[in-house]
Amino acid sequence: MKTTYRRASLCLLATSILAGCANFAPTAHQATSVTTFVSAQNPFFASKRGEGSGDTQVRKPGTTYVSVGPLMDVRKCNAEMTSCAWGVAKVISHMTLIDADKNAATVAVELNYDLGRKQQMNWGNTVITDAIPDDIPVLTDNATFSKKVKIPYGQMGRVSFGHGVDFNICAVPADPQTLIAVNDSCNLDGIMSGKTAQVAIPEL
Template sequence: MFKTTYWAACLCLLAAPTLSGCANFATTEQQTTSVTTFVSAQNPFFANKRGEGAGDTQVRKQGVTYISAGPLMDVRKCNAEMTSCAWGVAKLISRVTLISADNASATVAVELFYDLGRKQEMTWGNTVITDAISDNIPVLTDNATFLKKVEIPYGQMRRVSFGHGVDFNICAIPADARTLIAVDDSCDLDGIMSGKTAQAMVPAL
């Protein structure tokens, strides 16, 4: 069974510095910053829509690496006649560290691990979630890594694109230091999730 709904939540764990090479950057106390991340795949049946996805928005502590694993996403590739298709299950693990922030931008370290194959697993709390493509269906396989330290202007979405329509989006915006609420909705994900904003329109990270 292929899923076409969005996940309402994703796994976000505060990792100890020893878990990631991104966690050892020097930091300073500056602007309180809300960081939004979103992992999604192209809808297998509708070219202009996203399929499965998981988003997370929260104020990030400087110097802490936030690890997110999931969701598991079904993707496919068909021939021109649409008479034969191969399928795969994609998983993207992200490690994001807010290094510093000022009144105009945030500097982040982003580390991504992309894997595509017949079967994937992820842990959500005490539950192990598995997604697999049947053995009688042709399978897609792929894997890639991404590592970059980059300054992102506030309110400007950025993306990292992988094979077969899998994308990672990130956006940062100042937040009120007392309420921890973002100052505006410029990092809103509605356009990306609905497909009204094509990933190709979002600048690469």
């Protein structure tokens, strides 16, 4: 199986106005560092994440940040591990910081999850493609998530999709002068190793 995109360290970010969140009026003045992370279960180690892409930056209230990718390979096998199906997963996220106070950040999150034989994404001027060969059984799935959520600072929230694909979000206050997070409680190393506790964000 040939994969043209692995373990990217940065998401592609583009600023746009999300129609579904247009009615959310920003009310916050607290500088807020927001971390988002998309990952898939490691196909060969059940307790660890296999592939992923994260981004941390101070978000502007009322601005929607769009992130596409990464492309992630997932698999599902029978009990004897003699037959496996594979798929390529992609998550597109739209995240808008609505409000932030001394205790928590309120964000509007819209996610689109797609799993199939082939996925594509743009990386600068390059089109990235990942595909499962035609002679291998394929996994297919898709889902959406849309919710306004309040996340206590330093708490890693998670939206889980099928076949071990997760979207994580975490927020902490940022110094208004340096725009640097006041602590490292949203560090992503623990997510990849499977050691960081996460709180599931409920579906609508």
